[in-house]
Amino acid sequence: MPQQHSCSFCGKTPLSKNEIGITKKLYGAKPRNFFCIECLARHLEISTQDVLDTIEDYKAEGCKMFE
Numbered sequence: 001m002p003q004q005h006s007c008s009f010c011g012k013t014p015l016s017k018n019e020i021g022i023t024k025k026l027y028g029a030k031p032r033n034f035f036c037i038e039c040l041a042r043h044l045e046i047s048t049q050d051v052l053d054t055i056e057d058y059k060a061e062g063c064k065m066f067e
C-alpha cells in the first residue's frame, strides 16, 4: 500500500499521483510537505492551469512520477 499524503495547507487527502509528483519536482525527492494543485498554485502565485500545464510538460517528457 503506497503511503498516503495530505496537503499541508488544506488537508486534502489523498493527494493524486500528479500532485505528489509535482511537489517532488518543485521541492525535491523527499519534500517535508506535500501540496494539492490549488495550494501549490496559490503558494507559487501562478494559476492552477499553469500547474496542470507543467504536469503535462513532465508527462510529455515521459516522467513516471505522473499519471
Ligand SMILES: [Zn+2]
Pocket: 007, 008, 009, 010, 011, 012, 035, 036, 037, 038, 039, 040
Ligand atoms: Zn491544498
